Amino acid sequence: MSEHTSGSAPRLAIEARGLARSFGGQAALDGLDLRVPEGAVTALIGPNGSGKTTTIRILSTLLAPDSGTATVLGHDVGTEAPTVRGLIGVTGQFSAVDQLLTGRENLALMADLHHLPRAVARQRIPDLLERFELAAAANRPAMTYSGGMRRRLDLAMTLMGEPRIVFLDEPTTGLDPRGRLVLWRIVRGLVATGVTVLLTTQYLEEADRLADHVTLIDHGRRVAEGTPAQLKQRAPGGRVRLRFAEGALAAASRLFDGAEQAEDGQTLILASDGSVSSLRRVLDTLAVHQLPVESLSAEPPDLDDVFFALTGVVTEGAGR
Amino acid sequence: MTAPAFAVSDTATMFRRDLKHALRFPMVMISGFLTPVVLLLLFDGVFGRTLRAGLHGAALGGGYVDYVVPGVLVMAAGGVAEATAISINTDMSEGIIARFRTMAIWRPAVLAGPVAGSVARTVLTGAAVLAVGIGLGFGPHATMLGWLAVVGLLALLGLALSWLTVAFGLLAKTPAGANSLSLIPLFLPFVSSAFVPTGTMPAGVRSFAEYEPFTPVIDALRGLLTGVPIGSDGLQAIAWCAGIAVAGFWWAARLYNRGPRTAG
Numbered sequence: 001m002s003e004h005t006s007g008s009a010p011r012l013a014i015e016a017r018g019l020a021r022s023f024g025g026q027a028a029l030d031g032l033d034l035r036v037p038e039g040a041v042t043a044l045i046g047p048n049g050s051g052k053t054t055t056i057r058i059l060s061t062l063l064a065p066d067s068g069t070a071t072v073l074g075h076d077v078g079t080e081a082p083t084v085r086g087l088i089g090v091t092g093q094f095s096a097v098d099q100l101l102t103g104r105e106n107l108a109l110m111a112d113l114h115h116l117p118r119a120v121a122r123q124r125i126p127d128l129l130e131r132f133e134l135a136a137a138a139n140r141p142a143m144t145y146s147g148g149m150r151r152r153l154d155l156a157m158t159l160m161g162e163p164r165i166v167f168l169d170e171p172t173t174g175l176d177p178r179g180r181l182v183l184w185r186i187v188r189g190l191v192a193t194g195v196t197v198l199l200t201t202q203y204l205e206e207a208d209r210l211a212d213h214v215t216l217i218d219h220g221r222r223v224a225e226g227t228p229a230q231l232k233q234r235a236p237g238g239r240v241r242l243r244f245a246e247g248a249l250a251a252a253s254r255l256f257d258g259a260e261q262a263e264d265g266q267t268l269i270l271a272s273d274g275s276v277s278s279l280r281r282v283l284d285t286l287a288v289h290q291l292p293v294e295s296l297s298a299e300p301p302d303l304d305d306v307f308f309a310l311t312g313v314v315t316e317g318a319g320r
Numbered sequence: 321m322t323a324p325a326f327a328v329s330d331t332a333t334m335f336r337r338d339l340k341h342a343l344r345f346p347m348v349m350i351s352g353f354l355t356p357v358v359l360l361l362l363f364d365g366v367f368g369r370t371l372r373a374g375l376h377g378a379a380l381g382g383g384y385v386d387y388v389v390p391g392v393l394v395m396a397a398g399g400v401a402e403a404t405a406i407s408i409n410t411d412m413s414e415g416i417i418a419r420f421r422t423m424a425i426w427r428p429a430v431l432a433g434p435v436a437g438s439v440a441r442t443v444l445t446g447a448a449v450l451a452v453g454i455g456l457g458f459g460p461h462a463t464m465l466g467w468l469a470v471v472g473l474l475a476l477l478g479l480a481l482s483w484l485t486v487a488f489g490l491l492a493k494t495p496a497g498a499n500s501l502s503l504i505p506l507f508l509p510f511v512s513s514a515f516v517p518t519g520t521m522p523a524g525v526r527s528f529a530e531y532e533p534f535t536p537v538i539d540a541l542r543g544l545l546t547g548v549p550i551g552s553d554g555l556q557a558i559a560w561c562a563g564i565a566v567a568g569f570w571w572a573a574r575l576y577n578r579g580p581r582t583a584g
Binding site: 082085092099113115 | 419422
């Protein structure tokens with residue numbers, strides 16, 4: 001599907017075929033295919049336990065698959081692991097900073113391990129501290145940092161070696177809305193410089209707002225892939241909200257099968273694919289019965305609807 | 321086997337990380353100094369008179385302190401290695417280790433750095449033990465070359481014990497488990513020539529004590545410090561230490577490459 005998104009086929013930064021991995025007889029991945037276009041943000045979404053983290057761990061050389069192959073910029077993650085490690089940066093679910101070292105020392109540690117020349121490190125360390133709003137806390141041990149600061153330091157460390165591909169495993173889990181926005185801005189900034197980002201998230205709004213491509217996986221397999229817009233077209237979800245004047249709701253709800261009453265006691269929620277013909281049917285019914293509608297709004301399906309339609313799992317954000 | 325060209329520089333980086341950790345929490349290092357010093361005071365000041373009386377067969381110039389210092393040096397090395405096992409075990413549960421695994425570095429550096437730190441601490445702790453020993457009346461008669469050999473042997477012992485306890489730290493699931501395993505090298509010196517000559521022990525224990533690795537190390541250290549020829553003890557000590565170091569390194573590298581401890 002993604003081939004059609006931008007006219008010509010984008011180059012693939014990551015390509016995985018038939019990845020399988022089980023833990024103690026339990027299959028975490030069951031033949032996963034994955035394509036991640038270069039220079040864009042791809043979000044990997046799926047219910048808990050669908051294999052998102054296992055995928056990241058295999059692609060970042062932390063884990064060997066039982067079967068299947070994966071390449072990162074053309075290099076096999078199994079047989080060319082050292083080369084792959086030189087191309088990637090990983091920020092995992094659990095903080096990968098040295099708690100005992102200060103923010104600056106953590107970055108210096110990365111500079112040393114990337115064998116950066118001293119002059120480059122001297123320039124890049126304050127740059128990153130500034131960009132990630134850590135300059136004021138640079139000389140404090142990381143154990144004194146807040147969750148958001150630690151996450152930012154984590155990502156700054158990942159970027160120290162200027163990786164071409166960045167893996168982010170649930171980068172905004174546990175962050176407050178402001179922290180999330182800061183991180184989104186950083187990710188967009190990275191992609192603007194040509195970096196490829198593969199992230200996992202449990203927030204579908206995040207995938208919708210941040211990702212150019214979305215891959216939905218369930219039970220260790222890919223069930224859908226495409227741009228957020230393409231995916232939404234595949235969902236039967238979407239709804240129409242009708243707000244009635246006081247007292248008219250009961251009469252109205254009898255006219256529409258499967259209509260839901262909202263908690264405010266005045267609004268009716270109807271399933272609708274958002275097409276003009278379906279809206280006209282609703283309006284015609286209302287006209288025939290002369291029911292006074294105060295307002296009407298049509299909502300297209302969102303990624304939560306896609307998620308539900310394809311996995312049967314209701315997300316936190318769904319059914320508002 | 322990643323980027324072996326960077327073996328030295330990556331190990332140096334990890335050694336600096338280890339050093340910074342040690343300086344940020346100096347209590348660990350201070351207690352590492354104090355334990356062998358207390359042990360020395362205990363054996364010399366409390367048990368010393370009785371033990372010396374029982375040592376009439378052994379050639380002793382001065383007090384019991386002359387006999388016991390090498391044994392305490394070896395116990396000090398064991399204590400340092402024990403702390404290394406615990407810190408490696410704790411470190412492995414930190415997210416930063418997963419980061420190191422995804423980087424193009426010389427992989428054993430993650431372990432070799434702390435081992436280098438451990439060797440340095442072994443030598444420093446040994447110096448503290450010697451200083452306190454001299455304060456208690458220990459009179460070393462080592463030559464210049466002898467002193468160098470003492471430092472070298474102590475460092476080699478530290479290297480061997482550290483690689484072994486790094487493997488323990490990787491093997492154990494909890495810091496307490498790592499600690500328990502490290503008690504083996506920590507207590508083995510009791511059944512050696514550390515505190516009493518092996519000749520005074522019951523037959524079964526004696527043959528064990530004579531052939532266990534700590535005995536030639538202690539005898540070599542004792543000979544070097546007192547200026548007495550050490551015969552084959554030196555070579556035996558070096559062989560044991562080198563063997564344990566290589567086996568410990570091999571085992572530790574295997575355990576590390578096995579992958580992260582946690583699944584999922």
